[in-house]
Amino acid sequence: MSTRSDLSSESAAPRRTRVRWNIFLLMLLLISINYIDRASLSVAMPIIAEEFHLDPAMQGLIFSSFFWTYALMQVPGGMLADRFQPRIIIAAATIGWGFFQALGALATNWFVLVLSRLGLGFTEAPIYPAGGKLNAIWMTQHERARGATLLDGGAPLGAALGSIVIAWLMTVFGSWRMAFIVAGVGTILCGFLAWWYIRNTPREHPSVNDAEASYIEAAHAREDVAAPAGSGSGRWLEYFRYRSVWCMCLGWMFFNVVFYGLLTWLPNYLFKVHGFDIKTLGGASFLIFFSGFVGEIVCGWIGDKWLSRGGRPNVVFRTLFGIAALSATVSIFLVAYVKDPVLVVALLSSTLFFLRWCGVYWAIPSILAGRERAGFLGGCMNLAAQFSGVSVPIIVGLIVQFTGSYFLALMFFAAAGLALFVCSAAIDYSRKLPV
Numbered sequence: 001m002s003t004r005s006d007l008s009s010e011s012a013a014p015r016r017t018r019v020r021w022n023i024f025l026l027m028l029l030l031i032s033i034n035y036i037d038r039a040s041l042s043v044a045m046p047i048i049a050e051e052f053h054l055d056p057a058m059q060g061l062i063f064s065s066f067f068w069t070y071a072l073m074q075v076p077g078g079m080l081a082d083r084f085q086p087r088i089i090i091a092a093a094t095i096g097w098g099f100f101q102a103l104g105a106l107a108t109n110w111f112v113l114v115l116s117r118l119g120l121g122f123t124e125a126p127i128y129p130a131g132g133k134l135n136a137i138w139m140t141q142h143e144r145a146r147g148a149t150l151l152d153g154g155a156p157l158g159a160a161l162g163s164i165v166i167a168w169l170m171t172v173f174g175s176w177r178m179a180f181i182v183a184g185v186g187t188i189l190c191g192f193l194a195w196w197y198i199r200n201t202p203r204e205h206p207s208v209n210d211a212e213a214s215y216i217e218a219a220h221a222r223e224d225v226a227a228p229a230g231s232g233s234g235r236w237l238e239y240f241r242y243r244s245v246w247c248m249c250l251g252w253m254f255f256n257v258v259f260y261g262l263l264t265w266l267p268n269y270l271f272k273v274h275g276f277d278i279k280t281l282g283g284a285s286f287l288i289f290f291s292g293f294v295g296e297i298v299c300g301w302i303g304d305k306w307l308s309r310g311g312r313p314n315v316v317f318r319t320l321f322g323i324a325a326l327s328a329t330v331s332i333f334l335v336a337y338v339k340d341p342v343l344v345v346a347l348l349s350s351t352l353f354f355l356r357w358c359g360v361y362w363a364i365p366s367i368l369a370g371r372e373r374a375g376f377l378g379g380c381m382n383l384a385a386q387f388s389g390v391s392v393p394i395i396v397g398l399i400v401q402f403t404g405s406y407f408l409a410l411m412f413f414a415a416a417g418l419a420l421f422v423c424s425a426a427i428d429y430s431r432k433l434p435v
Helices: 002-013 019-052 058-071 076-082 086-106 108-122 127-138 144-150 154-173 174-196 210-227 236-241 242-272 278-307 313-335 341-403 409-425
Strands: none
Touching: 019 058, 019 086, 019 108, 019 144, 019 154, 019 174, 019 210, 019 242, 019 278, 058 076, 058 108, 058 242, 058 313, 058 341, 076 086, 076 127, 076 341, 086 108, 086 127, 127 144, 127 174, 127 341, 144 154, 144 278, 144 341, 154 174, 154 242, 154 278, 154 341, 210 341, 236 242, 236 341, 242 278, 242 313, 242 341, 242 409, 278 313, 278 341, 313 341, 313 409, 341 409
């Protein structure tokens, strides 16, 4: 009788809601919009460069300006997310960058355009650290790779859609300025959507049932038992006593050397070297960056499934990141020697497919720092990436201007891919740091 009773009560138990996945689908949307807005300048740059009479070096400077304030706000943004919780930070950031995206349409010269990009970088900066904090709070240990790739998958998806959306808006309105305004207003509306739906903890969300909240809390409790005694109570800077933190930051920096380099210069490369027009450019860019989105989601699924079946974290993450770095390096190296436009697009798609496996890096802050400091450590990681954002557009612009070729720029990206491999292999993914 007791067995039947137990089975009956178990079958009658309510199924877990899946609000945590809905929240990360919303984060995928927000990050996608983030990158649509960010990529809009890259798509419009061939026309803006003619209107404002910009040489490659000046174009590189304008691309770089976004990252000056974006880098400045990474760690403060992460600390704000730790202190005030992610909901308000995500909503405010989204509304803010929508405003500056629309404001860029008013630029009449390169200086005003730079000012709008500085504002865009300042307001976009907190979204990733706050998203990393959200991943630590809402996801269990065996769900964070998928949470990380949904969060970061917005980067290639937004870059892919940005090429199509901005190119389409420019075609429909016959103006890059109207394209910027429409993108900015849409972003502001999504900021209000984020405030309406996101909550800081599962228990606060009106759509989360007790089964889902208890499931998350039980997983976090098991994770906390395994954490080193006293972790989360030390000083912030003590994290930098550990090799894993440095390698995490450097690995993410080298990853972004390649990604930011392609994000900012890919349209110009295809336009100048392979003769793509605006419509063809939009389609090719969509294919290339959408391949990155698919690769990122695939890696997140593989990582979580492998871990849930008993895979050791060091084996899982080092294998995935190793395959990603080496495959992307080989693909981008070959691009430098290929002349056929179709094959170039195929190789660049392969580069992005494997490179974006490293979106799982956004699971590392919660592995190393836990829920208490995930925002801070995520901000530190993304700050390191912004050294790439600041320098790479300028470096590539100078290389192109002084050599008249993209060959050395592609070799530069290949070298960064090898450095990404080394850094990823040196991280210890198996334990929370005793800080």
